[in-house]
Amino acid sequence: MFRNQYDTDVVTWSPQGRIHQVEYAMEAVKQGSTAVALKSNTHVVLATLNRADSELTSSLQKIFKVDDHLGIAASGLISDGRSLCKFMRSECLNHRYVYESAMPVTRLVREVADNAQVCTQRSWKRPYGVGLLVAGHDKSGPRLFYCCPSGNYYEYLAHAIGGRSQAARTYLERKHEEYPDASLDGLIGHALQALDQDFKELDEASLQPYIQALRDAEGGDGGGGADGAAPMES
């Protein structure tokens, strides 16, 4: 990105009709590590690549449980992600307090997006530097949304964000017809495969059964593996 005179705050348009600060924020999402999400008719799965920055450090937590029916995966500025997660938890909790029911995913996503939009229209603010994959289920079934720093949100069947996510998206697009009827383990398999197609980085012992199952079904239709994950298990 080139520095220019139109990018010092978020309320100044460039002559090309762009808000550079917002675009920088969307770039920040790409600096993060990959986060993948996809859904079937019954489940939504979130997956992130948790790579440690050095030998001496742990990796960042990028998947957060918001409520019993809803979770998010973040890419970009994870501290912004935590702050948004706190907001979402408070919204869900308040919905439960007032209505004794789970907050519909669409309503929560809109609240988050409205929050992000305000940051694109106030001179003393900066946009969030985080992209959120919001996965949840409510009366309308499993839902998957992507909330972006611009204040836009999109609903997806499957999506990947963050650094080098293009490869993951290509994989997800290639296989998307299999998702609606996939089992939970099938979805997890697809998520892992999208995250890291040659499994160079996935060496976690708990993932090995899935990876083995995928290798066994090499070239086949993915899926099948270890025992099913509990709801909202990360």
Added chain:
Amino acid sequence: MFAKGPSHSTALGPGCAGPPLANPQNFGQAGPGAHEHGSHQPSCGAAPFAVDASMLRSAGSQPHKHTQSPYVTGSSVLGITYAGGVMLASDTLASYGSTKRYKSVQRLVKVNETTVLGAGGEISDLQYILNMLDDLSTEDYCADDGQSLSSQELYSYLSRVMYNRRNKMDPLWNSLLIAGLESGKPFLGSVNMIGVAFSDDHLATGFGSHLARPLFRKKHRPDMSEEEATALIREALEVCYYRDKQSINKFQIAKVTTAGGVSISDAFALPTKWEYQAFVDPTRDAVGVW
């Protein structure tokens, strides 16, 4: 973000009119420092303990007044579930003290496609509650995502509103019945002016809880047909009319059914019979009365 109506003052909690925040901060319009990061105000309900005492006073020098007694009131509301639906019934009277002042007030109201509300007690407070429920329906409509509040959610909301207001020592002076369908099953709940809430297969408010519920306990079954349920509720209405002086012979019945959704009948009168000995000779069993 939608402008929040009076139902969701984040300063005073559910059911209290007031500004959205205890310290009114325009969301960005006013200047820097308005929206403190990390102190998100929830969009529904409110932090129940974050009550700013200064907001309890109304504008100007007039002291804020609390409701200490109701003025224009409705009497009992009855409700029963049956196979494939739920029905509410009440008369259409709004009394001014013991004067039968307004005789065509509809006290059964459709809230949305699956819920009806029946109310006794202060009629102006009922109108206030209906305004708040309208706000909620408007929000559902604006969201345009095909979702709307279920009867159980509305029941929970109303119990929070009533309890919150009684904690302000300024109750909404009503007894409410909420009837509807909850994922295809009949739901019937009651909320009173101090926030006590419970649900049952058959319910009644006011005098009805003494006059109608014994009848319901004897004759009600959850698997009744609609005809049986209608007969039972008409019988209960008749008994309430005989013994409750604050009632008139002009009734409405509201139904929520799996088949047809919400319907509220036109007002009708019941045939009555006053030749019972107890009515002819009211002092018969009251020794020492002339």
